Amino acid sequence: MRASRLVTLLLLLQNRGRMTAQQLADELEVSVRTVYRDVEALGAAGIPLYGEAGHAGGYRLVEGYRTRLTGLTADEAQAAFLAALPGAAAELGLGEALAAAQLKLRAALPAELREHAGRIQQSFLLDAPGWYGDADRTPHLATVAAAVWTRRAVVLHYRRWRAPEEIERRVEPYGLVLKAGRWYLVAGGPSGIRTYRVDQILELQPLEDDFTIPNGFDLAAHWNSSLADFRARLHTGEALVRLTPEGARRLGVTPTGDEWTQTRVPIESIDHAHGEFLQLGTDIEVLAPPELRDRIAATVRTLTARYQGHP
Incomplete structure (x- = not known):
C-alpha cells in the first residue's frame, strides 16, 4: 500500500508541479505527518525533490526530472478505456482505478500534451443516459x-x-x-x-x-x-403520410419542397403509430392504412369535443 502511495505522490508532483503538504495529504487521503514521512522516503531513494518554505512554498521535483514509473495495473488498464464514461467506470467498481490510470497516463505525456489533455477533460463531458426516466438499479x-x-x-x-x-x-x-x-x-x-x-x-x-x-x-x-x-x-408495417417541412424534419424524412411531402414510413403497429403520429399535430396527415387514419380522426374528434366544452 505504501509503495503505491509513494508512486502516486511522485506522479502528482510530476503532473501538477508544486504542491503543499496539505494538498498532497488531501489527494492521498492521509495525514500531513504521513506526507512528510513519504517525502523523506522518496528523497532517501534518490528522487530529486525539494521543499520551499513560506506562503507560496510546497514540494516540487527538480526541473526536467520525469519518472518512468507509469505502469498500469490490470484494473487501471480496464478503467482507462472507460475514461469518457466516468459514471460507467464507477458503476463497474473502477472509479478509483480510473483516477489512478488517468494520473499515470498524464504523467507519461510531455508537458504540452499534458496541458492539452487537461483542457479536454475540463471542456468535454459525455452524459450517456437520456433526459427522462430514472437510472436503472443494477445491483449485479x-x-x-x-x-x-x-x-x-x-x-x-x-x-x-x-x-x-x-x-x-x-x-x-x-x-x-x-x-x-x-x-x-x-x-x-x-x-x-x-x-x-x-x-x-x-x-x-x-x-x-x-x-x-x-x-x-x-x-x-x-x-x-x-x-x-x-x-x-419491430417495423412490420408501413403508413402513407403527408408531411409539412417541419413534420418531415421531426420524422427524419427529406422534404421534397416547401409544401407537403408524401412518403411511406415504417411503423411498429397501429397502436404505436397512433401515439407517435399524434405528437406531430397538424404537421402530418395519415392517408393509409385506413384503420390508422380512422383511429387518429376519432381521437381528434374526442379532443375537439373535450376542449370545446367549458372547464
Whole structure:
C-alpha cells in the first residue's frame, strides 16, 4: 500500500508541479505527518525533490526530472478505456482505478500534451443516459463485469417480458454494452448468443467454469447487427403520410419542397403509430392504412369535443 502511495505522490508532483503538504495529504487521503514521512522516503531513494518554505512554498521535483514509473495495473488498464464514461467506470467498481490510470497516463505525456489533455477533460463531458426516466438499479453489475473480465460462466435468474417470465440459465458473458444509460449483457448460452438487460437479473451465481469466446466474435459488430435485426422485426408495417417541412424534419424524412411531402414510413403497429403520429399535430396527415387514419380522426374528434366544452 505504501509503495503505491509513494508512486502516486511522485506522479502528482510530476503532473501538477508544486504542491503543499496539505494538498498532497488531501489527494492521498492521509495525514500531513504521513506526507512528510513519504517525502523523506522518496528523497532517501534518490528522487530529486525539494521543499520551499513560506506562503507560496510546497514540494516540487527538480526541473526536467520525469519518472518512468507509469505502469498500469490490470484494473487501471480496464478503467482507462472507460475514461469518457466516468459514471460507467464507477458503476463497474473502477472509479478509483480510473483516477489512478488517468494520473499515470498524464504523467507519461510531455508537458504540452499534458496541458492539452487537461483542457479536454475540463471542456468535454459525455452524459450517456437520456433526459427522462430514472437510472436503472443494477445491483449485479459489478459481479457481471467481473465474470466478463475473468471469462467465467454464471447462472442467471432472469426476468423477461414473455412467459415464462422468470427463467434460470447458465451463460458465458462475452461483453457489456451501455446503451442510453442502460446496461446489457451479451452472452453465449444453450440457444446461442443472447442479450440480457442487467437490471432484469434477479439473482446471479458466479461459477468456476472457464470459457473461450468464439473465434471471430466482435462485440461491436454483434451489437450493431442485433440492433438492425431488432429494427427490422419491430417495423412490420408501413403508413402513407403527408408531411409539412417541419413534420418531415421531426420524422427524419427529406422534404421534397416547401409544401407537403408524401412518403411511406415504417411503423411498429397501429397502436404505436397512433401515439407517435399524434405528437406531430397538424404537421402530418395519415392517408393509409385506413384503420390508422380512422383511429387518429376519432381521437381528434374526442379532443375537439373535450376542449370545446367549458372547464
